[in-house]
Amino acid sequence: MTTFEDLKTFISSQNIRVIIAADAETVVLEKKDGQVSQRLLSGGVSVVLDPLAKASSAVYIGRSKTEDEKEIVGKGETKIEGDRGSYILKRVYLENGEFDNYYNGFSNQTLWPLCHVAFENPAFHRLWYEGYVSVNKKFAESIKNEIKGDTFIWVNDYQLCLVPKFLNRPKNAVIGFFWHIPWPTWEAFRILPQKKEIIESLLMCDFIGFHRGYQARNFIETVRREFEVRVEEETSKIYYKGHVTTVKSLPLGIDTDVVSDIAKRDKKEGTLEILIKKILRTDEERKNESPYIEYFRKYKVILGVDRLDYTKGLLLRLDALDRFFENNKKYIGKAIYLGLMAPSRDTIPSYKALKDAVEEEAEKINKKYGKNGWRPIHLIYQTFSREEIVDFYLHASLCLVTPRDDGMNLVSKEFVMAASFSKNPGMLVLSQFAGSATDLSQALIVNPYDKSEVVNAIRRGLEMKREEKVRRTRAMAKVLEENNVYKWGVDFFQNTIEARQPQR
Ligand code: G6P
Numbered sequence: 001m002t003t004f005e006d007l008k009t010f011i012s013s014q015n016i017r018v019i020i021a022a023d024a025e026t027v028v029l030e031k032k033d034g035q036v037s038q039r040l041l042s043g044g045v046s047v048v049l050d051p052l053a054k055a056s057s058a059v060y061i062g063r064s065k066t067e068d069e070k071e072i073v074g075k076g077e078t079k080i081e082g083d084r085g086s087y088i089l090k091r092v093y094l095e096n097g098e099f100d101n102y103y104n105g106f107s108n109q110t111l112w113p114l115c116h117v118a119f120e121n122p123a124f125h126r127l128w129y130e131g132y133v134s135v136n137k138k139f140a141e142s143i144k145n146e147i148k149g150d151t152f153i154w155v156n157d158y159q160l161c162l163v164p165k166f167l168n169r170p171k172n173a174v175i176g177f178f179w180h181i182p183w184p185t186w187e188a189f190r191i192l193p194q195k196k197e198i199i200e201s202l203l204m205c206d207f208i209g210f211h212r213g214y215q216a217r218n219f220i221e222t223v224r225r226e227f228e229v230r231v232e233e234e235t236s237k238i239y240y241k242g243h244v245t246t247v248k249s250l251p252l253g254i255d256t257d258v259v260s261d262i263a264k265r266d267k268k269e270g271t272l273e274i275l276i277k278k279i280l281r282t283d284e285e286r287k288n289e290s291p292y293i294e295y296f297r298k299y300k301v302i303l304g305v306d307r308l309d310y311t312k313g314l315l316l317r318l319d320a321l322d323r324f325f326e327n328n329k330k331y332i333g334k335a336i337y338l339g340l341m342a343p344s345r346d347t348i349p350s351y352k353a354l355k356d357a358v359e360e361e362a363e364k365i366n367k368k369y370g371k372n373g374w375r376p377i378h379l380i381y382q383t384f385s386r387e388e389i390v391d392f393y394l395h396a397s398l399c400l401v402t403p404r405d406d407g408m409n410l411v412s413k414e415f416v417m418a419a420s421f422s423k424n425p426g427m428l429v430l431s432q433f434a435g436s437a438t439d440l441s442q443a444l445i446v447n448p449y450d451k452s453e454v455v456n457a458i459r460r461g462l463e464m465k466r467e468e469k470v471r472r473t474r475a476m477a478k479v480l481e482e483n484n485v486y487k488w489g490v491d492f493f494q495n496t497i498e499a500r501q502p503q504r
Contacts, residue, residue, distance in 0.1 A: 002487035004084055004257070007055040010490050014497060016174075018056040019146050021139050021163060022156035023107070025062030026050045027080055027089060029069045036072055043342065043383070044307075045157065045180060048410070051255055052489045054085035058154075059146045061139060063103075064091040090146075092138050101131020107159045108345050114192060115158065115181050116405040117433075118311045120350060122192075129194055133162060140166030147173055152493065154178070155205070165201035169243075176496030177205040180252070181407040182435075183219040190225070199223055203240050207496035211408040211435040213249045220247055237499075246499035250491045251439060253484040254413045256477075262390040263421035296395040300335040300462055303396035303426070305389060305411045306403075307344040308381070310354050313404045313431065313448045314339070318361045318377070320402075320454035325369050325376055328459055332369055332376070335462065337400075339379045340392065355381070393418035396426040398461045401434060402448040408435035413480055416440060420477035425469050427461035428476075429454065439479055442472035 024046035105128030114122040151173040210216040230239040306312040362377040401412040419425035428443035444457040
């Protein structure tokens with residue numbers, strides 16, 4: 001198993017300065033009553049990049065998420081320290097309007113729907129692209145200011161496609177790009193008006209990583225159809241205008257140590273208790289005080305943990321839950337669905353509309369089946385800390401991860417890892433369209449569009465014998481341990497450095 005120390009040793013043996021640039025900021029600074037507080041993000045890509053930045057003592061360039069930060073740190077930097085290492089966090093600030101065009105516009109209403117097969121139409125506006133160009137330039141400038149000696153530049157995800165172009169192959173630097181979302185087929189990608197500029201920029205990297213083989217293959221096919229390139233099949237190298245870019249799939253893993261540590265800790269009654277009291281107690285129940293854990297004993301909790309995003313298949317999931325209660329009346333009053341939805345991109349019209357639609361659908365199902373104070377669907381629209389989420393994972397009877405399309409999906413992996421510490425683990429029902437379905441083959445794999453398949457999997461998961469759940473969960477946890485985030489980190493650094501070497 002690859003460890004944090006292995007990654008650290010690998011980086012120091014390379015004698016290379018590491019710069020990571022990502023839209024995601026790892027630590028958010030906020031000011032309240034004159035006091036500055038640091039908020040660590042609890043999920044997503046930044047959680048993965050934080051330990052990697054520590055292991056490589058990186059300079060991390062992220063986009064500032066709060067107005068306060070400009071005032072608190074301005075052009076300065078924040079040193080992020082942890083038990084195992086530290087790194088420097090620098091911020092890129094956006095002007096008025098830039099955020100809308102770069103983030104809400106081109107990143108999340110053009111590229112995001114274009115790359116996910118979720119049947120959400122991408123929108124194309126020149127102004128959005130101009131905003132995207134100027135923010136990518138800003139990132140590139142910040143990176144350039146940090147290049148000193150041999151440097152490894154890690155450009156992270158679809159928000160920063162044009163950064164390699166604006167870096168313009170700096171001397172003594174090697175550039176690795178990790179693309180975390182799916183890459184669609186050429187037939188889908190070709191409609192993007194700025195496709196050539198984007199692909200040419202990506203081809204200025206030494207290495208491009210995707211989570212899964214089909215995503216890397218789609219990328220190579222897109223490049224082949226758009227440009228006169230030579231592709232060396234055996235090594236996945238693309239030769240274009242005298243430069244070589246290696247393309248590979250490197251599936252992202254989770255920090256199994258951190259999840260295991262949290263799962264093993266003694267739990268105090270905290271948020272989970274408050275939440276359960278709030279949502280599950282009927283007037284009658286309130287009369288009989290009992291610890292929150294009783295509610296997980298009393299009800300089979302079917303859990304959902306997602307960013308509120310149309311790619312996550314939330315409406316399809318609610319539809320399947322409706323059918324589940326209709327066909328399995330014995331679960332009425334006995335099982336509940338607890339959907340934890342993290343707010344995301346909430347000023348974009350399609351995200352707002354989805355929130356309304358999800359709430360409306362939940363209400364409909366609750367009206368249909370609710371009785372004696374029991375309601376089947378409980379939706380909570382907020383973010384939780386990592387500790388709290390692991391607590392939910394440990395107690396749930398089932399976890400539904402049913403995206404329409406997903407580059408990887410870390411919730412499914414963290415759920416399995418946490419559940420492997422439970423005496424009676426919950427079962428994972430996982431969409432075949434999540435990148436993680438390849439790694440988590442012992443989960444109940446479903447097509448989220450096939451309602452009866454999802455309904456059957458929910459029932460099967462709830463009724464599966466404890467021994468079988470333990471066996472499946474442990475087998476998957478082993479795979480997760482072997483392929484953890486540190487292995488992914490070493491693989492990415494190593495592949496990028498090797499991709500560059502022949503030209504040095
Ligand atoms: C996806 C993307 C990441 C992004 C995350 C959160 O996982 O691949 O790049 O950081 O979503 O998105 P948000 O827009 O809410 O920061």
